[in-house]
Every structure is written in C-alpha cells, then in structure tokens.
Amino acid sequence: MLSILLLAAGNDVPASLAQTIAAIQAKPLYAHSTFGIFLADRTTGATLIDRLGEGMYVPGSIMKTYSTAAVLDAYGPDYRFRTPVYRSGSVTAGTLDGNLVLVAAGDFSFGLRDRPDGTLAFNSMPELDHNYADTGFPGAAIVKGSDPLAALDELARGVRASGIRRVRGNVLIDDRLFATYKGWPDGTIAPIWVNENVIDIFVTPSAAGRPARVDWRPKTASLRVVSTVTTVASGANAKALAVEPKEPGVVEISGEIAAGDEPALRIAQIPDPAAFARIALIEALRRAGVAVSASASGPNPVRLLPDARTYSPATMVAQHVSPPLAQFVKVILKVSYNRGADLMVCLVAVNAGSRDCAEGLAAEVKTIEGLGVSDGTVVYDGAGSVDSGRTSPADEVTFLRNLLARPWGRFVHDGMAILGVDGTQATNQVGTPAAGKVRVKDGSRVTGSPSGQIYMPAKTQVGYMETRSGRQLVYAVFINGVPMTPATVVDRFMTADHDIGAIVTAIQQAY
Numbered sequence: 001m002l003s004i005l006l007l008a009a010g011n012d013v014p015a016s017l018a019q020t021i022a023a024i025q026a027k028p029l030y031a032h033s034t035f036g037i038f039l040a041d042r043t044t045g046a047t048l049i050d051r052l053g054e055g056m057y058v059p060g061s062i063m064k065t066y067s068t069a070a071v072l073d074a075y076g077p078d079y080r081f082r083t084p085v086y087r088s089g090s091v092t093a094g095t096l097d098g099n100l101v102l103v104a105a106g107d108f109s110f111g112l113r114d115r116p117d118g119t120l121a122f123n124s125m126p127e128l129d130h131n132y133a134d135t136g137f138p139g140a141a142i143v144k145g146s147d148p149l150a151a152l153d154e155l156a157r158g159v160r161a162s163g164i165r166r167v168r169g170n171v172l173i174d175d176r177l178f179a180t181y182k183g184w185p186d187g188t189i190a191p192i193w194v195n196e197n198v199i200d201i202f203v204t205p206s207a208a209g210r211p212a213r214v215d216w217r218p219k220t221a222s223l224r225v226v227s228t229v230t231t232v233a234s235g236a237n238a239k240a241l242a243v244e245p246k247e248p249g250v251v252e253i254s255g256e257i258a259a260g261d262e263p264a265l266r267i268a269q270i271p272d273p274a275a276f277a278r279i280a281l282i283e284a285l286r287r288a289g290v291a292v293s294a295s296a297s298g299p300n301p302v303r304l305l306p307d308a309r310t311y312s313p314a315t316m317v318a319q320h321v322s323p324p325l326a327q328f329v330k331v332i333l334k335v336s337y338n339r340g341a342d343l344m345v346c347l348v349a350v351n352a353g354s355r356d357c358a359e360g361l362a363a364e365v366k367t368i369e370g371l372g373v374s375d376g377t378v379v380y381d382g383a384g385s386v387d388s389g390r391t392s393p394a395d396e397v398t399f400l401r402n403l404l405a406r407p408w409g410r411f412v413h414d415g416m417a418i419l420g421v422d423g424t425q426a427t428n429q430v431g432t433p434a435a436g437k438v439r440v441k442d443g444s445r446v447t448g449s450p451s452g453q454i455y456m457p458a459k460t461q462v463g464y465m466e467t468r469s470g471r472q473l474v475y476a477v478f479i480n481g482v483p484m485t486p487a488t489v490v491d492r493f494m495t496a497d498h499d500i501g502a503i504v505t506a507i508q509q510a511y
Contacts, residue, residue, distance in 0.1 A: 013049060013510075020506035021051075024499045029492060033481045038393035039507060042401055042464065042472035048511070053397075056376050056390040057478045060443025060458040063384030063391065064341040065400065065412060068329045069371070070364035071344035072408040074351040077326035081107035085155050085318040086311050087164070094165035099304060102155065102281055103174040103311065104192035104274075106347050107322045108340050111151030112195055113143055113331060120327040121146065122334045124426035129335035130200055133267045134243065137490060140265045148195030148218040151320045152281050156288035158318025166291040171282050173274040173300050176308065178346050180273070181357035184381040186338040189346055189357060190273040194218065194280055196339070198267040201225055203241060205257045208233040212257050221296050222279040223270070225251050234260040243268045274300040326408075330415035333441055334423035338383035345382035371406075372398035384443055387457050393476035396462040401474045416441050416463055419501065428498055434505035438465040442497065446489065454489055456482040459496040461504060467511040477503050 025035055038053030040046060083105045089098015113120040121143045123129050133140035147153075177191035190197065195218050204213040214227040226246070232238050241255035243266050251268045270276045275298070282296040322328075332340045342357070348367075349360030361379050369375070373395045380386035403409040417423030420435025424442055429435050443460040462476040477500050484492050 017506045017510040021503055024503060027499070029482060029495065030479065032483065033479050036393045036476070036478040036480075037503070038397045038476045040397050040401060040474050042404070042474050045401060048473070049507075050394070053394040053476070054392055056378075056392050057460070057480045058387050058445060058458040059384050059389055059391045059396075059478075060445045060460050061336045061338070061341075061384045062396060062441050062443035062460050062462045062476075063379065063389060064332055064336065064382065064443075065396065065441050065462065066368045066373070066377075066379060066391075067341045067344045067348075067364055067382035068332055068415070069399075069403055069409075069412055070348045070360075070367040072325065072329060072411055073367045073406065074348050074363070075325055077324060077329075077408045077411045079325040081105040081322040081325075083107055083110065083151065083155070083320045083322075084311075084316045085159060086315045087317050088306055088310075088315070089169060091164055094163060096164050096167045096169065099169040099172055100159065100164075100167055100281075100285075100317070101172045101174050101305065101311075102192075102277070103308075104177055104190075104277075106177055106191050106193075106343060106350075107151075107320070108193045108196055108328065108337075108343055109322060109331070110193045111154065111320065112146050112148050114150065114323060118323050118327075120323055120331050122331045122423065124334075124422045125424055126427055129337060130265060130267060131196060131198065131335075131337055131339065133200070133265045136240065137493075142200055142217075142265065148200075149280060149284060152194065152277075152284040153287065154320055155318045156281070156284035156290060159285060160288045160290050162317035164290060164317060166293075167285070168293050170294040170301055170304055171278055171285070171292060172302075172304055173278045173281070174305050174308070175274045175300070176305070176355070178350050178355045178357055181342075181346060183358060184342050184383070185385045186342060186381075186383055187269045188271070188273065189339060189342045192273050192277045194270070194273070194277050197270045197273045197276075199223060199225065199251065199270065201243060201251075201253055201266045201268060202263055203227075203229055203253065203257055203266065204263040205231045205259050205261050207231060208259045214253060218280065220276065220280045220283055222276050223249050223251065225253060225268075228252065228254045230256050231259050232256045234258055241266050245271065272299070274302075326411040326415070329411055333412070333415040334417050336424055336442070338385055341382040341384075343382070368399055371402040385445075387445055387447065393462075393478055396476040397474045400462060400464065413439055413464055419504065425501070428501040429505050432505045433468065434465070434501075434508040437467075437508055438504055439463045440504075442500075444493065444497070446484070446493065452486075454484040454486060456484055456493065456496065459493075459500060461500045465504070465508050467507075468509050469511060471511050473507070473511060475504065475507060
C-alpha cells in the first residue's frame with residue numbers, strides 16, 4: 001500500500017527510500033499515526049513524492065516559516081530596530097528638568113544576543129534555548145556570554161554622554177508601538193523586551209538534605225525569587241522544579257534537585273514588561289552616573305507620555321540599533337523561538353497600520369497565499385503553538401520553493417537549522433552523509449489531557465536539501481498522532497525527530 005501511495009506523483013521512488021519509509025512507519029510507536037510526505041525539485045517544481053501531501057495536518061513550529069516570511073516581506077532583511085531615548089524639557093548645568101522616554105521598537109534581543117560582528121547568538125542542541133527552560137525537557141541554557149541588561153546600560157551611558165547628569169522628572173517606557181498582546185499560548189507579546197521578558201533562574205544542588213543554591217538574572221528592584229528547593233540524595237527521584245508567582249514582585253521556585261546533578265535552569269515570564277524595563281532603565285542610569293529623582297518601583301506612568309509627534313532628532317539623547325532583521329529570523333528558525341515568532345506577527349500588523357497583533361495574521365495569510373499556499377492552511381498564531389492550525393506538506397513545499405524568487409527569500413533558507421550541525425537539529429543525523437546538506441525547520445506539539453494522558457499531535461520537518469547527486473530538492477515530512485506517557489515523553493519525542501531525520505537522510509541519498 002505504501003509503495004502505491006508513493007507512486008502517486010507518477011515517478012518511480014528508489015527502492016531503498018521506500019523501504020526506509022515503510023520500516024519506520026511500521027514501528028509500533030506509529031500504529032495510530034498519520035504520515036504525510038511531499039518532495040519536489042527546487043528548480044523545475046516537478047513532484048517526486050506525494051504521500052498524502054495535500055492533507056491538512058497539525059503543523060507545530062514549521063508555521064514559523066510563514067510568520068518569518070511575512071515579516072521579511074513587510075520590512076526587508078536589512079531592517080534594524082532602533083530604540084531611542086528622548087528627553088522632554090531643558091538641560092541646565094547637567095540637570096534635565098523633565099522626563100526621559102525610551103520608545104520601544106519591538107527588538108526582542110535588545111542587546112541580549114547581540115554580538116560584535118553584527119550577528120545574533122543562539123544555542124544549538126543539546127543545549128536548548130533558555131525560553132524552553134519551562135518545558136521540562138533537559139538541556140536549557142542561557143546564551144553564553146550574553147548580558148540581559150546590555151542595551152539598557154548602553155542607553156544609560158549614551159544619556160550621560162549627552163550631558164545629562166541628573167533627571168528631576170520621571171523615566172518612562174513608550175510601548176505604544178502595538179497593544180501588548182496576551183491572546184496566544186506562549187505568553188505576553190510586548191513592544192519592549194529585557195532578557196526576552198523572562199527571568200532566568202539557576203538552581204544548583206548542595207549536600208543532600210540542604211537547600212539548593214538559587215540565583216537569577218536580571219536582578220532589579222522590581223522582582224525577586226524565593227526558593228523552597230531542597231537537595232535530595234544522588235540518584236533519588238527528585239520532585240520536579242516548579243516556578244509560580246506568589247505576589248506582586250515575587251516568584252517562587254519549588255521542588256527538588258539531586259546532589260551531584262548539573263545545575264538546572266528554569267524561567268519565569270515577566271508579567272509587566274514595560275514596568276520591568278522602566279525600573280531596569282532607572283537602575284542602569286544610576287550605574288552610569290545619572291541621578292534620577294523618580295522612584296525605581298511601581299508601574300510605568302503612561303499618563304505622562306507625550307504626543308509621539310513631539311519626538312525629534314534634537315531631543316534624542318541615546319539610541320540602541322539592532323543587527324538586521326534577517327538575524328532575528330535566523331534566531332527564530334534556528335532555536336524555534338515561539339514568542340519571537342509571535343512578535344513578528346505583531347510587527348506585520350504594525351506595518352499594515354494596526355496596533356492589534358491579531359490583525360497581523362490576515363496580512364501574513366495574504367503574503368503566504370501569494371507564495372502558493374492554499375486556502376486550506378489555517379493560521380492562528382506566529383509560532384504554530386495552536387493545535388487548531390493546519391497546513392499541508394504540499395503547501396509548505398510550494399511556499400518554500402516560491403519564496404526563493406523573492407529578494408528576501410534566501411534569508412528564510414539561510415536561517416534554518418542545518419541537519420547535524422546547528423540549532424534544533426545539531427544532534428540529528430550526525431555522521432550521516434546528509435549532515436550539513438539539509439536546511440531544516442522542524443515542528444512539534446506535545447499536549448496533555450485531563451485524564452493524565454500525553455499525546456504528540458505533531459512532529460514535522462520542512463526544508464531544502466542538496467542530494468548525493470547534487471540535485472536541489474524541497475521537502476516536507478509530517479507525522480501526526482504519537483501517544484506518550486509521562487515516562488516516555490522525551491524518548492518518544494527524540495525518536496520521532498530522529499526517525500524523520502532518517503527519512504530525510506534516505507531521500508538525500510536516494511536522489
């Protein structure tokens with residue numbers, strides 16, 4: 001039956017490839033799963049494999065290809081986020097008799113990932129991005145050498161260099177670029193970002209029976225972490241670490257960590273990004289030698305914000321300029337950064353003249369339908385975190401092939417993880433002939449039910465490859481519906497990921 005389905009495109013499928021697919025699909029793990037495969041020649045568009053390729057599937061994070069394409073189409077790959085600080089009032093003998101206003105621009109790195117060469121840093125497996133530290137999967141880590149307060153410190157130094165030594169007024173965050181949005185599953189999407197609007201919490205075991213050592217970053221007066229985490233004996237079945245807000249300005253981490261274990265990272269999302277950024281900026285100003293009369297506590301006083309039309313080059317006292325937008329797309333695709341992808345939809349909305357993030361979805365759909373995506377694809381968010389979303393292998397392949405004709409298209413291609421080399425696919429198919437030859441965006445969804453059952457609605461891969469013969473192909477491999485248990489989540493997740501990788505390697509070698 002499988003071979004008949006694989007011949008639907010009217011092309012002979014190499015026997016070795018058909019056997020690999022059949023063997024993987026026959027695993028008991030996939031007894032209730034649905035596979036979809038679509039493969040096309042990148043140059044001619046000829047369909048080589050169509051195995052249920054027109055069907056609509058739960059896609060997971062491959063939907064980030066759509067949201068990043070939309071933002072590149074709207075702004076161009078060279079666009080840079082410019083985050084200025086303006087003064088209102090006059091400066092006399094180093095004293096500003098007025099307010100400082102930071103105007104948020106939607107820069108999710110905001111210095112955190114910025115590198116001196118103009119690129120943005122990202123983690124590669126087995127290290128997960130720090131934004132995944134709340135998933136329970138092992139290996140989450142901060143970006144090495146990163147500084148969550150880098151941009152704020154740069155702006156504070158710029159304020160001082162402008163001649164301001166004292167601020168008699170207030171410090172404000174103008175976050176009116178778009179309305180802060182909380183309608184998607186991955187958390188708050190705001191115009192201002194400090195440490196990507198999370199607190200990184202580090203838990204290090206001590207001796208068994210003793211409290212664990214806990215530290216966090218960034219540290220500001222607006223939020224502190226309290227811990228009830230205890231250290232248990234090496235090898236013990238430790239109670240999972242859990243993070244929850246306890247009261248305004250306080251986050252608690254609880255659970256257990258075993259003696260001798262590696263330090264663990266967890267995150268807490270910042271509930272009010274503008275208030276947090278304001279307090280962090282006041283503290284940065286004080287570190288830079290700028291005295292501020294305003295209190296480093298409380299909400300962002302939006303009532304004091306001026307008419308945005310009053311901002312002018314003459315009153316700009318500092319500015320942080322980001323790396324190009326193409327670098328942000330690369331981070332989103334390499335590490336599968338959910339809130340970063342959602343932010344791109346908000347920015348698309350802004351470009352379309354709206355402050356409502358949800359309205360960016362219609363603009364995104366218009367972009368991708370212009371690149372050959374059918375009306376069967378349904379988009380609910382930028383990240384692919386809503387399981388009601390749908391797309392097909394054929395839609396993804398058509399889209400990925402067509403976007404290469406756009407001036408910005410190569411930045412989606414270049415931003416994808418490289419199989420066996422970096423990003424989320426750094427450990428998949430290492431040592432195989434396909435390693436380094438395939439550009440990948442992978443997707444996955446894992447969900448639980450009230451009954452306690454766990455289920456993987458989607459494990460997917462799309463991308464580009466150079467085959468053994470040098471042929472350029474575009475592919476999509478989808479698996480929907482893999483059952484799990486709490487004890488098998490990580491193992492089955494990784495098995496499905498590597499099984500898709502094995503199919504992709506077989507394709508790469510067969511053509």
